[in-house]
Amino acid sequence: MVIQLRIEKFIYKRVKGIYDSVSLLDATTLQRTQVTTDMATLKSEVERFAKGKKLEIEALKIRESYRKEFLGNVSHELKTPLFTVQGYILTLLDGAMKDKTLRKKYLNRAMKGVDRLIYIVKDLDMITKLEAGDLHLDKENFLISELIHSVYELLEMKAAKKNITLLYDFDSNTDVMVCGDKERLQQVLTNLVVNSIKYGEKDGTTEITVEDFINNKILVRVTDNGEGIKQENIPRLFERFFRVDKSGNRKEGGSGLGLSIVKHILEAHEEKIYVESEFGVGSEFSFTLEKLEEVTEVDPLITEMT
Missing domain, CATH: 1.10.287.130 (Signal transduction histidine kinase, dimerisation/phosphotransfer (DHp) domain)
Structure with a gap:
């Protein structure tokens, strides 16, 4: 028994030495622990290390x-x-x-x-x-209706070329004050509406809806009845240069970075963006913003624009 224990301890030390040599980047191996002859424990540690490194290699x-x-x-x-x-x-x-x-x-x-x-x-x-994280955000308080009004004014001629109606609807009869970088958030909304028009059906609609969300947030929805997006393409929508149209058609212009920029700007504001789409029916992109206060008057000029 003594000989067997000494042999097991000798083998364990040799295997443990090899394990420590190849796992220097593993934080747990840098801690000094008492040497034990428990081979099962060592086996589980080696398996855990190997699994972790395999995941790292796959990620790379x-x-x-x-x-x-x-x-x-x-x-x-x-x-x-x-x-x-x-x-x-x-x-x-x-x-x-x-x-x-x-x-x-x-x-x-x-x-x-x-x-x-x-x-x-x-x-x-x-x-x-x-x-x-080098982009500085100039945050200010502003009405969400002002932001939507500016975007619709900018894009109404582009929408008119395809006879797409731009609609704006609140969930209630109140306007909403939000806080954020107005210029960057205008870029977010502009990119979403441009995509909606670009892939929208002729004589269709693009509608922006603002409604209450959880935890004192609002949800801004951009909905269209365009061609929609296949489910297998949705997970990659926010990748740089990813295009749903595999034909490489560039007639609509754009850099292929619009949705990626949208995602990063919203993440810089610590907000979320969501996508729902059914191919052949239409798409809805929505994002959250923190609500500051409510204003009882709504600008009647932006309830519907064509």
């Missing part, structure tokens, strides 16, 4: 896959306007510059390509700042 593989996809998407988004600008400039240098009509036409098209590049770079810069 997923991140690497996302990194490659992200770099590919950035390259694709940037090369299209770059090649467009390059093509028009080369055409001008090859002799088209002498024709005043072509010169103005091609310079205008090249400028549009440059504008798109600037748009993408600005969105990427904002995403980087939001993820790093």
Whole structure:
């Protein structure tokens, strides 16, 4: 028995030494513990360590896959306007510059390509700042109706091109005072309404509804009767450059970063965003905001806009 115990202790020490050597990054292994000959305990610790490292490796593989996809998407988004600008400039240098009509036409098209590049770079810069926590929020108190009014005024012409009716409805007859960075929250609402119009049906509707939520919060809903989103695409909607349309069609414009920016701005405000959609029926994006107080008057100019 003595020999058996000494052999078990000897084996345990050797295995424990190997385990400690490969698990230096595990915080629990840095604590000094009394050596025991309980092989079952050591086995469970090794299994726990191996399981943890396997999960870490799988997470790193997923991140690497996302990194490659992200770099590919950035390259694709940037090369299209770059090649467009390059093509028009080369055409001008090859002799088209002498024709005043072509010169103005091609310079205008090249400028549009440059504008798109600037748009993408600005969105990427904002995403980087939001993820790093470097974007400062200038919070202020304002009426939610003012925010919706500004967004609808900005987008009414875009909606009119598809004959989409912009509607605004409160759950009650009161306006709501909220606190946040008005400019950033306007960007949130603008991005959501733009997507609603972009993927909405012609002669359809886009409606914003404000209603009471839990814990002194309000819920702002943006609902449309457009083409909707397939359920398998919903979990990836807020990824950078992810597009539901796999055809790569860019005729609607945009940087592919809109929903990702929406998510990060709301997270910076410590708020949540939700998505509900049925393919072929329509979609609803909603987000929370903290309610400060109620105002009894509602601006009648924004109850319905076309």
